[in-house]
Amino acid sequence: MSLDIQRIIAGKKAWRKTQAQLPIEEKLIILERLRDRARTLRAATKHKEDTVVDAGTTKPGTLSSNG
Helix, strand or coil, X not given: CCCCHHHHHHHHHHHHHHHHCCCHHHHHHHHHHHHHHHHHHXXXXXXXXXXXXXXXXXXXXXXXXXX
């Protein structure tokens, strides 16, 4: 099975353009859905919450908010 990389890249560009044109309210709804999904996955895999890097809560290169 061969991959058509150019077709994949073109599809990603088109998707990003579509997403960029959404109103901010819709982007925030998408963000909340993604956060809910991340919480569900975290709970399902039984990871401690502080082992997941959340934007703005940790220093770059660390895996917990402790350091």
